[in-house]
Amino acid sequence: MAPPPKRQIDLSDFRPSGTFLELVATSSLNYRECALQQIMALMAHDADDSLDECLATALYYGATESEIQNVVYQSSSNLGPTRIIAIRDRVNAILQSLLGNLHQGLNKTYVEREVDVGDHKTVVKDSNPSSKAIPIVLIHALALDRRMWDAVYARLIAGVDSSIRVIAYDMRGHGYAAHAPQAQTITQLASDLHNILDQLTIAQADIMGQSYGGAVAQYFALSYPEQTRSLGLITTAGQAQPSWITRATRAEEAQSVAGLMPETIIRWFTPEAIARNEWGVRYARSCVERISVSDWADAWRCMSQLDTLQNLREGKVKCPVLLVCGVQDASTGPKWMGKLREAIESGGNKEVTYKEVDPGVHMMALEQSEALTKEILDFRKKVDGIRL
Incomplete structure (x- = not known):
């Protein structure tokens, strides 16, 4: 049986519309920061497909890859080693899907x-x-x-x-x-x-x-x-x-x-x-x-x-x-x-x-x-x- 086609994500689709972002965005929490916070919340649970949408939203509103990676590091500090590796691998895979060659180039410049x-x-x-x-x-x-x-x-x-x-x-x-x-x-x-x-x-x-x-x-x-x-x-x-x-x-x-x-x-x-x-x-x-x-x-x-x-x-x-x-x-x-x-x-x-x-x-x-x-x-x- 052939694997399902890989889902293509367009960053321009990720504008807030009655979602988590609209509920928590305030004068002190902009959409970018809300998206980063949602990533942290998803990592604490068994994240579903909404993680890739949340990562795309964060990128759309100006978060850099290094900011996202920093959130991943901070959020994973309370998780077990097996789960940390699985989540970091998943985040990297999603970022590579979203950013393509840009992500690969960034990874080659540092660890x-x-x-x-x-x-x-x-x-x-x-x-x-x-x-x-x-x-x-x-x-x-x-x-x-x-x-x-x-x-x-x-x-x-x-x-x-x-x-x-x-x-x-x-x-x-x-x-x-x-x-x-x-x-x-x-x-x-x-x-x-x-x-x-x-x-x-x-x-x-x-x-x-x-x-x-x-x-x-x-x-x-x-x-x-x-x-x-x-x-x-x-x-x-x-x-x-x-x-x-x-x-x-x-x-x-x-x-x-x-x-x-x-x-x-x-x-x-x-x-x-x-x-x-x-x-x-x-x-x-x-x-x-x-x-x-x-x-x-x-x-x-x-x-x-x-x-x-x-x-x-x-x-x-x-x-x-x-x-x-x-x-x-x-x-x-x-x-x-x-x-x-x-x-x-x-x-x-x-x-x-x-x-x-x-x-x-x-x-x-x-x-x-x-x-x-x-x-x-x-x-x-x-x-x-x-x-x-």
């Missing part, structure tokens, strides 16, 4: 896997696990996750030789590692990265972080100099600002992060990007909407401990350093990045590259990914030359 960090698990995105090259490790900003680097990640892989290895991961309290045991110090977050690299048997890496990730990168370089071939600091600082701790207390007092959303988005992006509602803006907004008050407050308390300038002035970071500053960055612009440059150079480090990007905002990886990637690649070539 994602769960890594045990010690007291919690996270997901690591790895472009080339078999490569022997020194990898570039990308550390995301506060409230976001590894997807923040998607555009930079893709350009890094496309812009260098095929042996390059690029790694991104979710920090404690973010993305797949949301609701992990409390983030208490930046030193702890640096230790988490050390554990991840050990799990991946990586002896040395080019460590690059943006904003909160830049703070973690500094503490990692100070604590694990032998694992740090070079250091990239993007739209970050070397000392805390008084307003940072209030972002924790304000959310706790209100029992919500929602009240901080407008000022956060305005601080992170240009007015033009916000007006166009670009993917980076939508993604950042959805991350802030989703983060718990406790994870938000923990992260800002960690950030409020930032204090590396004296260690930098004492010459404790000896590796090559890249500083990338956004001229229009309202959070950690030239004033703050200039202090980092002065401290590192006064410590005797002669291998400092300082770049100002104009236009350049705080969430540079999301709004100026092409310019940022160029600086990273140029620096990488320079470091390779220094170490030859």
Whole structure:
């Protein structure tokens, strides 16, 4: 007996009409997010054919494949291993059916896997696990996750030789590692990265972080100099600002992060990007909407401990350093990045590259990914030359 013909799905058919989406869509939950939530709900039960329709709906309303995969990872954390494998295989098969060659191409550029960090698990995105090259490790900003680097990640892989290895991961309290045991110090977050690299048997890496990730990168370089071939600091600082701790207390007092959303988005992006509602803006907004008050407050308390300038002035970071500053960055612009440059150079480090990007905002990886990637690649070539 011949198998039934494969069902063809047209993404344009998936507009809401009296369904789950219309019931739960509100001013704070758009159709895209509702579809992602429905995927999570279906995974908790024996999903029927509605799973492929729900995946198609999420794609139609702007969800990316990486967002869907992230939902799958998060939802499967409470399922048994057999069911996890079956569901992930089914989701991948449906995505391949919907996206065709695009899905296959995306799968060829990286793998994602769960890594045990010690007291919690996270997901690591790895472009080339078999490569022997020194990898570039990308550390995301506060409230976001590894997807923040998607555009930079893709350009890094496309812009260098095929042996390059690029790694991104979710920090404690973010993305797949949301609701992990409390983030208490930046030193702890640096230790988490050390554990991840050990799990991946990586002896040395080019460590690059943006904003909160830049703070973690500094503490990692100070604590694990032998694992740090070079250091990239993007739209970050070397000392805390008084307003940072209030972002924790304000959310706790209100029992919500929602009240901080407008000022956060305005601080992170240009007015033009916000007006166009670009993917980076939508993604950042959805991350802030989703983060718990406790994870938000923990992260800002960690950030409020930032204090590396004296260690930098004492010459404790000896590796090559890249500083990338956004001229229009309202959070950690030239004033703050200039202090980092002065401290590192006064410590005797002669291998400092300082770049100002104009236009350049705080969430540079999301709004100026092409310019940022160029600086990273140029620096990488320079470091390779220094170490030859």
